[in-house]
Amino acid sequence: MSKLLCLVDSAGAGLGAQASLATFAADLCINWDSGFSICYVGSEPSAESMADLCSLGAMEVLVMADEQFARLTADAAAEAIRTLVIAEGYNILAADCSSFGRDVLPRACALLDIPMISDVIAVDATGPAPMFRRPVCAGKLIAKVEVTSTRYACTVRASAFRRERVPSGNSPVRRIDSGLDGITAGTEWVGASHVESKRPDLSNANVVVSGGRPLRDSETYERLIGGLADCLHGATGATRAAVDSGIAANDLQVGQTGKVVAPALYIAAGISGSIQHLAGMKDSKVIVAINTDPEAPIFSVADFGLVADLHTAIPELISLLS
Ligand SMILES: Cc1cc2nc3c(=O)[nH]c(=O)nc-3n(C[C@H](O)[C@H](O)[C@H](O)COP(=O)(O)OP(=O)(O)OC[C@H]3O[C@@H](n4cnc5c(N)ncnc54)[C@H](O)[C@@H]3O)c2cc1C
Structure with a gap:
């Protein structure tokens, strides 16, 4: 049995x-x-x-x-x-x-x-x-x-x-x-550091707003991606390029070597749509892409696409939602 x-x-x-x-x-x-x-x-x-x-x-x-x-x-x-x-x-x-x-x-x-x-x-x-x-x-x-x-x-x-x-x-x-x-395990616990966040857990959030390399720095990421996520009571995510550039924290990476998410709404801002990023979010129910390049691969999986500069589009979205 x-x-x-x-x-x-x-x-x-x-x-x-x-x-x-x-x-x-x-x-x-x-x-x-x-x-x-x-x-x-x-x-x-x-x-x-x-x-x-x-x-x-x-x-x-x-x-x-x-x-x-x-x-x-x-x-x-x-x-x-x-x-x-x-x-x-x-x-x-x-x-x-x-x-x-x-x-x-x-x-x-x-x-x-x-x-x-x-x-x-x-x-x-x-x-x-x-x-x-x-x-x-x-x-x-x-x-x-x-x-x-x-x-x-x-x-x-x-x-x-x-x-x-x-x-x-x-x-x-x-x-x-x-x-x-x-039990003798052979390894010893030394300590742990925990990142406190008022936002929902990325893996389980209903709404995820993710940003990529064009966010430039962590302050801009927090203001735009964090600001839009807060308007929608969502979590923030990022591409590996954004994480590697120090724009976003490592635990926010979505993709093949990051977290796999499938929220009701995924907003991808300034994200090209590499296969490694898509592996972590393509099962989201509704995908919205904001990108200056109309040929960006992210648009092939997006339900709604906005060809625009995120530095102007996101503040407008935030002011409409606030
Ligand atoms: C083994 C391996 C594992 C990987 N794992 C992951 C992973 O888990 N997750 C992940 O994300 N990546 C992963 N990668 C990296 C992946 O291949 C890409 O390099 C990465 O996803 C690209 O990130 P990006 O879209 O932010 O940057 P880019 O590819 O540089 O794309 C930036 C996009 O922003 C657009 N853009 C530029 N300026 C603006 C603007 N002002 N407004 C709006 N749009 C703009 C551009 O048109 C472009 O489409 C992995 C790679 C490898 C080799």
Whole structure:
């Protein structure tokens, strides 16, 4: 019998991503007699986040709460997950493509000696073996992957499994010991720096305003891209060229080597539309491009295009929206 465990963490991308992970899990176990379980890994969860987790339709919500997780490396978390998986007999693991999923899950897979499929965007579990789809070559191609092992793990792109969430009851909760006291990870947590932002999280925002190289400097980026994002209660994003030029912070990069987003509205200002940038935003519901060059590739994916200088167009938009 297959036993699927979805891993979520305290620093995770929030209820939206957790609900998407639960949607993936429900799709994967569509033909099983049993459902899926969720395991929360992190420091003590709030009552509100527990209530959210319990509304996602899992058979059971395991809580591996330990304040030590706040000061641990991914190696230690992977060890704790390995112990849990062996003790409880789970054979399939899933996590979203957050830092936690990308960092901890591959390590847990290595410890458990199981294969992993990353960046899953669709699953068809109606046949004898589940068929997963994942983008390759910066999203130019979609690979179909059939798993031949009965033990495996997946990271899941939350944006691909976003659906209307139907609260389905109240999963029972079971607390489990982290076993962290007995774990020697070989790496040591030294410290963390956190960028505070009043704006929504880029990965989950409904509106994203992104800027490219022509923004010139961080002050102009904040005034124009930040200003427009604030009018629309959205998040800010950037191209790698903007990040590399010091115009925008590294964690705002959208694309193949940045974040993958699929908001309801994506505004691309001064962005050429390289394949690497498109890989991170082309699934957005509505794409608006502002560019001086009518031949810019971004217009081929845009629903609305404005051939204009962003330095005059964006202030006009801000004054219309304010
Ligand atoms: C392995 C690899 C991974 C990469 N990963 C990423 C990634 O994750 N994300 C990413 O974004 N890139 C990534 N890149 C870089 C990518 O190839 C492009 O170089 C980058 O996306 C270009 O950024 P840009 O559109 O800001 O700049 P440019 O390509 O220089 O485009 C600027 C655009 O702005 C327009 N413009 C100029 N002035 C104005 C103005 N005043 N008003 C309006 N429009 C104006 C121009 O017409 C042009 O279209 C990667 C590259 C490699 C090789």
